[in-house]
Amino acid sequence: MHIVLDLHDGVVTATRIEGDGATGDAAQLDLTALVEFVAEREAAERPRWVWANTRQWYPRLLAAGVRVERCVDLTLCHRILRRSALTAESALARGPESAWDVASSALIEPVPAQSPALFDVEVPATTAGLDPVREFEAQLAAVSSAEQPGRIRLLLAAESAGALIAEEIRFTGLPWRADVHDRVLTQALGPRPAPERHPAKLDELATRIRELLDAPALNPDSQPELLAALRRVGLDVASTRKWELRELQHPVIAPLLEYKNLYRLYTANGWAWLDAWVHEGRFRPDYVVGGVVTGRWATSGGGALQLPKNVRQAVVADPGWKLVVADAAQLEPRVLTGLAHDRAMADAGRGRDLYDSIVAAQVVPSRPHAKVAMLGAMYGATTGDSARLMPRLRRAFPQAIALVDHAAEEGERGDRVMSRLGRTSPPPSAGWRAVQQRASEPGATSSDERRARSQARDWGRFTRNFVVQASAAEWALCWMAETRLRLAALNGRSLSGAPHLVYFLHDEVMIHTPEQFAPQVERVLHDAARAAGELLFGTFPVDFPLTVATVDTYADAK
DNA sequence: ACTGTGTGCGCG
DNA sequence: AAAGCGCGCACACAGT
Secondary structure, three states: OEEEEEEEOOEEEEEEEOOOOOEEEEEEEEHHHHHHHHHHHHHHHOOEEEEOOHHHHHHHHHHOOOOOOEEEEHHHHHHHHHHOHHHOOOHHHHOOOOHHHHHHHHHHOOOOOOOOOOOOOOOOHHHOOOOHHHHHHHHHHHHHHOOOHHHHHHHHHHHHHHHHHHHHHHHHOEEOOHHHHHHHHHHHHOOOOOOOOOOHHHHHHHHHHHHHOOOOOOOOOOHHHHHHHHHHOOOOOOOOOHHHHOOOOOOOHHHHHHHHHHHHHHHHHOHHHHHHHEEOOEEOOOEEOOOOOOOOOEEOOOOHHHOOHHHHHHOEOOOOEEEEEEEEOOHHHHHHHHHHOOHHHHHHOOOOOHHHHHHHOOOOOOHHHHHHHHHHHHHOOOOHHHHHHHHHHHHHOHHHHHHHHHHHHHHHHOOOOEOOOOOEOOOOOHHHHHHHHHHHOOOOOHHHHHHHHHHHHHHHHHHHHHHHHHHHHHHHHHHHHHHHHHHHHHOOOOOOOOOEEEEEOOOEEEEEEEHHHHHHHHHHHHHHHHHHHHHHHOOOOOOOOEEEEEEOEHHHHO
């Protein structure tokens, strides 16, 4: 059972779509009656709510204390279906661009500044005038035209569940102790400086750097100035990157590296960040579901996916509550195992650290070697240790390596590749095709050919990684969705008084929970991981072990 | 005063 | 030693 919601001039139309796809009754209701209507239907039949976009509808329901179990986010689903190779022959994919495509791209555009009132979201202009009932019918038709509709159907469900989760996380926020954060900053940088001033510690370091480089006017934030000053004292550097500086012997290196480190903390996660992003003890990440080509989430403002290790101390559970932090161990290689049905790799990963097993099997000499070799296989390394270890990895796990090699070949040819559930890589750009074309024409110069070859390899590395990263993102979505449903079953449907998701980071989730529920939450996470593995890979025996920690602060999770 | 690009660094 | 994937963000700087 589905109920499609549409909004025109303050009037909501709720249209029932029966299980067989037949359009049923359409009720009209006032916007103020919406919350009660949704709550009542949710309790009675738990329909799948169908709407143009989750950000437009769900915050107002959450603010009124109403959660829904399932939805279809038409805008997110539209984007997947338009591009997926599984639905390429459908009318929806073959038709011309529509307002839904405009709405899709608007979703991943940066939102202007701060939204003033968090839960008073205006209807975005981009979805006004769209017909969600017709779009939903077109999407159903596209799905049923697929050869294996189960895969794409699961992907759409998972993506939509992600949209609900992102809104719920924004609603509850991540517990954040501004006082702890301030203490971290003060210890590192000195007291908070007056407006327009730099922290005392940074000023001191800058002065020392100027003295040691004999450059009284140097601005250490200026890369060209700094590079020139380093060369003037005889340091042969090509850049001012820290890993290049680290190798040098000179009295200025230590204070310079410290300056860079503190400057980064100050500018990216300093007092200004705290003022902008933390209110009433909560940081509200602005997740962009499906914001990355591979289906990974992105963020817009606040940098929720780049929280540096040293400020994670500020993430502290409320009194009487705990944080349960879980991450999937070696997620991407394990996903590759499932994609390739590589039995040897599945055996190596069973019940233990995958990299340790690779060492035990004498494929490589040490765990760091195993890790770098595996990452190199998935990223397409061409030089260094990583590339040199590839033949040994290929001998040990021929099926897994063949899968990524094949994905790279497809990309080099300009073909598209697909994740486990059907998310499909974008085609290469017109410029890319033109370069390839030119190199194949008579009269092509060797430089044309070199350029084409190098560009083809670049795109091949992208498609090589796409199949793994996109499938891993699907596993993570399924894991989160399964976790969310099980948490709701654990303690009713309220968000604020019960265990709930507060953070997500590609292969890691965090749940804020009353202390007494922590053991159950840990079990839920493990069960959900198992369920996610089965959803993606059926009975193929690949394990997805988790590292789980129940802690008071995020900094203690690793 | 604005916008786009390059550099560097944080995360997975 | 910093190669090989995907990002966001802040700053300096050069272009308009």
